[in-house]
Every structure is written in structure tokens, then in C-alpha cells.
Amino acid sequence: MNDWLQDYALFFAQALTLLAMLAVVMVLINRGRGEGEERAQLRIEELNQRQRKRVRRLKVAAAEPQGRKRLLKGFRRDDKRKHKQQRDDASQANVWVLDFHGDLKxxxxxxxxxxxSALLEVVEEGDEVVVRLESAGGLVHAYGLAAAQLDRLREAGVTTRICVDKVAASGGYMMACCADRVQVAPFAVLGSIGVVAQxxxxxxxxxRHDVDVEVLTAGRYKRTLTVLGENTEEGRDKFLADLEHTHELFKRHIAERRPSMDTEQLATGEIWYGREAVEKGLADEVMTSDAYLLSRMQEARVFSVRLEAQKRLPERLGLSLSAGVERGVTRLLEAVDASRWLKR
Structure with a gap:
């Protein structure tokens, strides 16, 4: 019995050693690939085809057993006819759908x-880019850059539409107003055109505990308010002036892109729900993104476009603890920030 246990323990130790060696080799291989190859893949899905398959499955499920074969034959005839129509009609427009879910950064x-950048190389006259946007805002410079990416579409003359099903507030609205059209769900949140700092x-x-902190700066306004040092009235005044300046830039950004909107009246940091937002000029129409895309499928080919990062082996093995903690902290901060305007 003891010999059997010893043999088993030796086998178990050898197996563990082999697995550890294989894991190390795979990590090294994965790291080498990550350094030499593209680590992101563009995934494209035709939403017309996905919708058609789902509808057909429902029709087959609801049909009587003896009529299902006839349904399937009809589906095949429809596919051939549609394929021929698409081949003959080269002028059919395309709708390209992007998704943006924003966080603080x-x-x-x-x-x-x-x-x-990829879409700008392929969009043609008559095409449209739809962005399904969801963001409660965050850092000014981060969302300024995100908005600039949408401005690239507008400046290139590409018809763009922002669909807000849940929220586009603060920096999220900074992005939304870059589109030609903004549509919102009935209770989507828009606005919060303001600047906040804590x-x-x-x-x-x-x-109180006899701890001295020296804050040394070169430049009168290098540090206005500090966490550890003693704040001055001059520093507070400068800090507030900087916030007001940022707010003015925010309002100017919106006024240039939505000239029909009364920016001065609405840039108070308040939020409005979908129908209210349309009435006040923050958005153009009330409709969910699903309803709009379904309507476009009747006349155009609708493609979902998403750039997906290839996960490395350590991430697949669950070795992304620090990233998980960072996401948790970020979501907590977002929840605290959103509590300023969230109506319950």
C-alpha cells in the first residue's frame, strides 16, 4: 500500500511539473505572438442575415409539422431571389453600426x-454610420478625444447617427452632438452639460497631529488646490476660473454642432429624459436603436462592426486580477458621479 501511495505521489508530482512547463512555454509563445502580430481582429456581422434566421426559426417553430417542409423550400427560394437582387443592385446602401460604452477614462x-479609420476607407455615397452610444461622461480630455473621432466622420461628409438607448450625459453628450442626427429612447438620459471637480x-x-506638508511649485498656478497642503482663496478662485473656462469650451463645442439648440439655456448641468430632450433640442427624434436598425434593414444592408482584442493566455487563465480591481473601482466612481443627476 505504501509503495502504491509513493508511486501515485511521484506520478502526481511529475504531472504537475509537466503542466507547469507547458504553461510556461505557452506563455512565452503567446508573448512572442503578441509582440509580432496584430492583437486585434475586426469582426463584421450582417444584421439582416441574423434577423432573417431568427424570424425563420420562429416561423418554423410555430408552423404545423406538415407545413414545415414547405416553409423551408420557400426560404430557399427567397434566398436565391435576394442573392440575385443584391448582385444586380450594386447601388444598395450600407449601414455600418459601431458601439461605444464609455467609462470615466x-x-x-x-x-x-x-x-x-477602417470605415472611412470603405463608406460610399448613401451609406450611413450608426453609433450606439452609452456613457455618463468622465475626464474632459478623454471624451474630447472620443468626440474628435466622431468629428472625423462628419468632416468626411459621412452621414452619422447617434442612438442613445440609456444615457449620453456630460462627456457622453459631447460625443452625441457630433452626429448629424441624435435619436433617443423614451427614457434615455441626456444633458449634464457642465463640469465638476472634487x-x-x-x-x-x-x-492637528503636528504633521507638516511642504508644497513647492515653480509657476504661480502650477498647483491651485492640493490634497495635503493648505489651500488659499487665490488658489480656489483660479481653480473655479479653470472650471468655468472648460465649461465655456464645452458649450462652444455643442453650439458649433447643434446651432439650433439654446446652449446657454441648457448648459446648466441638468439632465432630461428622451422626449424632453427632443423638445428642448438636445436630440432629434424618439426611437430605440433596435427599431431604427430594423427599419433600415428593409432598404439597406446593416453591418455590425467591432474591433476585438485577442486575449492573451494569462487573461484566459484568469490572471487579470489587477484589471478587474481597476474596473471595479472605476465603476464605483462612475456610480458616485452618476448619483448627482440620476432620478429614482
Missing amino acids: ASGTSRLAEEV VPNVHRLLK
Whole structure:
């Protein structure tokens, strides 16, 4: 019995060693591939075809058993006729659908930039780019860059439409107003055209415990408000002036892209729901993205376009703990920020 246990333990140790060696080799191979190859893949799906398959499955399921064969034959005839029609009608328009789900840092901007660059090479006259946007805003410079990517489509003369099903507030609305048309779901949140900054200060706490903090700067306004040092009225005034300046730039950005909107009246940091937003000029029509794309499928080919990063082996093995923690903290901060305007 003891010999059997020893043999089993030795086999188990050898197996573990072999698995560890294989894991190391795979990590090295994956790292080498990541350094030498493109680590993102463009995925394209024709939404017309996906919708057609789903409808057909429902029709077959609802049909009587004896009529299902007849349905399937009819589907094949429809496919042949549609294929011939598409081959003969080279002028059929295309609708290209992008998705942007924003966080505080607008971390999807680099992916959006590459998707826009790819589309600019293929869009033709009559085509349309639809962006399904969802964002409660975040850092000014991050969303300024994201909005600039959408401006590239507008400047190239490409018809663009932003679909907001849930929220496009603050930096999210900065992006939304770059499109030719903005459509919203009935209770989507738009607006929050304002600038906010929060800076905690523990100077009095440190002073109470006889802790001195020296904040040394070169330049009068290098540091206006600090976390550890003693803040001054001059620093507060400059900090507020900077916020007002950023707000003015935000309002100018919107006024240039939606001239019919009363920016001064609406740039108060307030939010409005879908129908209210249309009435006040922040959006153009009330409709969900699904309803709009379904209507476009009757006359155009609709493609979903998404650039997907190829996951490395450590991520597939669950070794992305730090990224998970960062996402959790980011979502917590977003929830705290959204609580300013979220109506319950």
C-alpha cells in the first residue's frame, strides 16, 4: 500500500511539473505572438442575415409539422431571389453600426479610432454610420478625444447617427452632438452639460497631529488646490476660473454642432429624459436603436462592426486580477458621479 501511495505521489508530482512547463512555454509563445502580430481582429456581422434566421426559426417553430417542409423550400427560394437582387443592385446602401460604452477614462476611444479609420476607407455615397452610444461622461480630455473621432466622420461628409438607448450625459453628450442626427429612447438620459471637480483636503487633520506638508511649485498656478497642503482663496478662485473656462469650451463645442439648440439655456448641468430632450433640442427624434436598425434593414444592408482584442493566455487563465480591481473601482466612481443627476 505504501509503495502504491509513493508511486501515485511521484506520478502526481511529475504531472504537475509537466503542466507547469507547458504553461510556461505557452506563455512565452503567446508573448512572442503578441509582440509580432496584430492583437486585434475586426469582426463584421450582417444584421439582416441574423434577423432573417431568427424570424425563420420562429416561423418554423410555430408552423404545423406538415407545413414545415414547405416553409423551408420557400426560404430557399427567397434566398436565391435576394442573392440575385443584391448582385444586380450594386447601388444598395450600407449601414455600418459601431458601439461605444464609455467609462470615466473613455477607454474605448482607441478602438473607436481604429474602427472609424477602417470605415472611412470603405463608406460610399448613401451609406450611413450608426453609433450606439452609452456613457455618463468622465475626464474632459478623454471624451474630447472620443468626440474628435466622431468629428472625423462628419468632416468626411459621412452621414452619422447617434442612438442613445440609456444615457449620453456630460462627456457622453459631447460625443452625441457630433452626429448629424441624435435619436433617443423614451427614457434615455441626456444633458449634464457642465463640469465638476472634487478635491479632498486633509490639511487640518495633519496639522492637528503636528504633521507638516511642504508644497513647492515653480509657476504661480502650477498647483491651485492640493490634497495635503493648505489651500488659499487665490488658489480656489483660479481653480473655479479653470472650471468655468472648460465649461465655456464645452458649450462652444455643442453650439458649433447643434446651432439650433439654446446652449446657454441648457448648459446648466441638468439632465432630461428622451422626449424632453427632443423638445428642448438636445436630440432629434424618439426611437430605440433596435427599431431604427430594423427599419433600415428593409432598404439597406446593416453591418455590425467591432474591433476585438485577442486575449492573451494569462487573461484566459484568469490572471487579470489587477484589471478587474481597476474596473471595479472605476465603476464605483462612475456610480458616485452618476448619483448627482440620476432620478429614482
